[in-house]
Amino acid sequence: MxxxxxxxxxxxxxxxxxxxxxxxxxxxxxxxxxxxxxxxxxxxxxxxxxxxxxTTEEAEAVTEILGAPRIAERFADLTREVPGLEAGQVEVTARSAFDGRTLGETRARTRTGASIVAIVRGEDVIASPGPGQPLRAGDILVVIGTRQGITGVESILAG
CATH class of the missing domain: 2.40.128 (Lipocalin)
Structure with missing residues (x-):
């Protein structure tokens, strides 16, 4: 278009x-x-x-609503096009050491090579979260990386 x-x-x-x-x-x-x-x-x-x-706030809400399906589609397309690349979902549980801490504190990308590209929090989607984004119990992290990298993010959040 x-x-x-x-x-x-x-x-x-x-x-x-x-x-x-x-x-x-x-x-x-x-x-x-x-x-x-x-x-x-x-x-x-x-x-x-x-x-x-x-308003700017209303436009951001509409962007999240419309952007969430597009984000999922693009990641699905990307994982089909790049051999060895997968998309996964990792939940932040109430027992996680990172509940209430920031995404950057996990050092997930540095430690695993996998990228957290979105956070699904209830009905909201936080696309491209920055390192200062707080994590909460119940958050679902959308992770792109190798199977090993996604498993590594699961381990970090569980630990």
């Missing part, structure tokens, strides 16, 4: 694309925060119909 980016001086950026059914849609990312979704009913780019607005 082609997404056109248009600079709106003093306003922000507008991203435009055409849907599969031929509708032209735009998303305006405002400099001051927030997003406005618009449609273009005709061929005139100046004829705009506002659809709705989202």
């Amino acid at each position: 082609d997404v056109e980016e248009v600079l709106l001086p003093g306003v922000g950026l507008r991203y435009e694309f055409t849907t599969a059914d031929g509708r032209r849609i735009g998303v305006v990312a405002r400099r001051g925060g927030g997003f406005e979704f618009v449609s273009y009913p005709g061929h005139d780019p100046d004829e705009v119909h506002p659809l709705f607005r989202l």
Whole structure:
């Protein structure tokens, strides 16, 4: 899909694309925060119909909702394309020494070569978590690496 980016001086950026059914849609990312979704009913780019607005926080929630299935798809595709690479899920239990500590404290990537690419926390998905991300009992870590690396992350969290 082609997404056109248009600079709106003093306003922000507008991203435009055409849907599969031929509708032209735009998303305006405002400099001051927030997003406005618009449609273009005709061929005139100046004829705009506002659809709705989202705060930055609301847009992040929508991104997580829409991004979670795409993240899973991309990892599944990647593991099929790269021999020896697998995706796994590791739970942080209440007995884990890392319950309440940060992801970085596990040193999982350094110790195993496997990467924790997302954390599923209830209904939320934290994509690309940073080392300062706290871990909680019940979190499911999405891990990409070799089978041995994934097993190593399980061992670290269990220990």
